[in-house]
Amino acid sequence: MFVDQYSDQLFYRHKKIEDLVKQGVEPYGEKYEVTHHSQSIHAKFTGLEGKTVSIAGRIMTKRGHGKASFAHIQDSEGRIQLYIRQDSVGEEKYDLFQNLDIGDIIGATGEVFKTRTAEITVNISSFRLLSKSLRPLPEKWHGLKDVELRYRQRYLDLIVNPEVRNVFITRSKVIQSIRDFLTKADFLEVETPVMHNVAGGATARPFITHHNALDLDLYLRIATELHLKRLVVGGMEKVFELGRIFRNEGISTNHNPEFTSVEIYQANADYEDMMKLTEELVASVAQKVLGSLKVDYQGRELDFSLPWPRKDLLQVIQEFTGVDFSDIPDDSGARKAALAQGLEIEGNEKRGEIILTFFEKFCEDRLWGPVFVKDYPVEVSPLAQRCRYNPQFTYRFETFMAGKEVANAFTELIDPLDQRERFEQQVKERVAGNEEAHMMDEDFLTALEYGMPPTGGLGIGIDRIIMVLTNSPSIRDVILFPTMRPK
RNA sequence: GGGCCAUUAGCUCAGUUGGCAGAGCACCUGACUUUUAAUCAGGGUGUCCCAGGUUCGAAUCCUGGAUGGCUCACCA
Numbered sequence: 001m002f003v004d005q006y007s008d009q010l011f012y013r014h015k016k017i018e019d020l021v022k023q024g025v026e027p028y029g030e031k032y033e034v035t036h037h038s039q040s041i042h043a044k045f046t047g048l049e050g051k052t053v054s055i056a057g058r059i060m061t062k063r064g065h066g067k068a069s070f071a072h073i074q075d076s077e078g079r080i081q082l083y084i085r086q087d088s089v090g091e092e093k094y095d096l097f098q099n100l101d102i103g104d105i106i107g108a109t110g111e112v113f114k115t116r117t118a119e120i121t122v123n124i125s126s127f128r129l130l131s132k133s134l135r136p137l138p139e140k141w142h143g144l145k146d147v148e149l150r151y152r153q154r155y156l157d158l159i160v161n162p163e164v165r166n167v168f169i170t171r172s173k174v175i176q177s178i179r180d181f182l183t184k185a186d187f188l189e190v191e192t193p194v195m196h197n198v199a200g201g202a203t204a205r206p207f208i209t210h211h212n213a214l215d216l217d218l219y220l221r222i223a224t225e226l227h228l229k230r231l232v233v234g235g236m237e238k239v240f241e242l243g244r245i246f247r248n249e250g251i252s253t254n255h256n257p258e259f260t261s262v263e264i265y266q267a268n269a270d271y272e273d274m275m276k277l278t279e280e281l282v283a284s285v286a287q288k289v290l291g292s293l294k295v296d297y298q299g300r301e302l303d304f305s306l307p308w309p310r311k312d313l314l315q316v317i318q319e320f321t322g323v324d325f326s327d328i329p330d331d332s333g334a335r336k337a338a339l340a341q342g343l344e345i346e347g348n349e350k351r352g353e354i355i356l357t358f359f360e361k362f363c364e365d366r367l368w369g370p371v372f373v374k375d376y377p378v379e380v381s382p383l384a385q386r387c388r389y390n391p392q393f394t395y396r397f398e399t400f401m402a403g404k405e406v407a408n409a410f411t412e413l414i415d416p417l418d419q420r421e422r423f424e425q426q427v428k429e430r431v432a433g434n435e436e437a438h439m440m441d442e443d444f445l446t447a448l449e450y451g452m453p454p455t456g457g458l459g460i461g462i463d464r465i466i467m468v469l470t471n472s473p474s475i476r477d478v479i480l481f482p483t484m485r486p487k
Numbered sequence: 488g489g490g491c492c493a494u495u496a497g498c499u500c501a502g503u504u505g506g507c508a509g510a511g512c513a514c515c516u517g518a519c520u521u522u523u524a525a526u527c528a529g530g531g532u533g534u535c536c537c538a539g540g541u542u543c544g545a546a547u548c549c550u551g552g553a554u555g556g557c558u559c560a561c562c563a
Contacts, residue, residue, distance in 0.1 A: 007514095007532070066520060072523080116521055137513085139513065140498090140524075141498095148494095205562085255562070360563075364563090474556095484555085485555090
């Protein structure tokens with residue numbers, strides 16, 4: 001038998017299963033015909049009082065009083081109290097009930113009533129064990145706090161920490177709400193490949209996998225951008241894709257190797273239209289899901305009321321650092337400015353790269369927002385159209401909330417000749433050792449060469465938006481199973 | 488990858504100057520027919536994260552390692 005290697009609690013529960021089987025009780029039974037759930041019984045008590053209901057759930061608390069007992073069971077809606085008396089179920093069934101453990105799943109039928117302490121309760125006339133639990137649940141009062149266990153055994157977190165369930169319910173509603181908004185605005189939801197021959201559309205290191213039959217290395221996508229643009233070339237004027245993307249990078253409170261994005265493309269639009277779309281989409285989602293345009297994030301208010309401010313990137317940098325890059329026209333001047341601010345310099349950085357570094361180091365995490373920061377250097381925006389007022393910058397914006405980048409959008413670069421030059425520049429950087437630089441994508445260039453209409457494109461980091469909307473400090477709090485090193 | 492911190496019973500946590508391993512919940516035995524952190528009587532169930540070292544003696548001190556958290560770096 002098992003005995004020795006089990007702790008006492010595991011031992012007793014395994015022994016209970018043997019005893020149950022001896023008594024002819026199935027420890028893992030058939031489905032129970034459920035007529036009600038816990039919260040609906042609470043909500044509709046007036047109509048249900050004295051009526052018979054059938055419910056099923058996990059035993060969370062148990063209080064025996066000799067020949068009568070109380071227990072709470074938990075189902076998908078919450079908890080409800082059960083009351084069971086020996087004289088209403090019989091001695092044999094009552095003994096069985098007394099031997100049940102916290103964590104066991106049961107189905108029960110009985111009349112709804114209110115105890116003398118006014119708790120809505122089901123007075124059980126019959127019940128059946130549906131699933132025997134072999135391991136003790138975390139403690140009822142403090143719940144499960146160990147974050148490692150919470151992430152590795154999320155099911156336990158969900159069972160004992162009710163607020164966790166609410167975060168993921170909100171997550172589901174946010175995603176549903178985004179989908180509804182876009183669908184109602186006549187965007188077509190599409191699915192493009194997750195496995196790519198060329199990993200493009202973002203500056204990031206990809207995961208590599210292998211297809212055996214083709215004997216071919218493939219990349220997990222780092223963005224959905226380049227395939228969605230091919231669809232715009234193909235005449236799909238308004239498309240979006242909501243899905244998982246993968247980046248082989250560090251893990252932090254704002255980064256998980258796999259995360260969810262929505263990318264949206266609209267022909268005959270530009271990045272100004274994408275700004276409007278972003279703010280309207282997020283405000284609409286907040287209003288629908290939370291019922292408010294104002295949310296508390298980590299003790300500070302975020303207000304999604306329209307319109308959100310638009311600020312030039314250079315203007316933001318000047319505000320935070322006093323450095324005005326419009327007065328610094330060349331690479332060497334930019335490097336001097338970087339040195340003056342204490343940044344480390346290799347000596348071959350371009351002006352645009354230094355501008356972005358200034359922004360990321362000195363500004364980004366101080367932008368409470370929501371705010372649009374617009375017009376990024378061409379060197380760090382290889383897929384965005386150049387500004388007409390200055391070809392060193394592009395029609396690109398990023399959206400910030402609580403110091404986090406939550407969206408990135410451009411007036412898309414549709415000129416295949418310029419796009420080829422940008423890719424070539426990226427390939428040079430790749431050769432020089434920048435693993436995040438773009439690869440050449442001839443197939444995408446071919447598509448552009450057929451002609452792509454002027455298009456606005458937008459990508460939103462769903463997980464980060466959900467962090468803000470659920471007041472979660474870590475991205476792991478909004479991803480059910482965050483990436484963990486195996487134990 | 489660097490720095491700081493954490494790891495003790497199923498869970499939440501104490502553990503003093505280096506001197507027999509502790510509490511609450513959970514669990515086991517018994518009592519109790521409207522309780523609700525039920526109550527009452529009794530019971531401690533352990534690879535103190537792992538491996539070395541110092542010491543008469545290590546949960547405690549030292550070295551190395553593992554996992555996690557925060558943070559910096561990296562990373563749009």
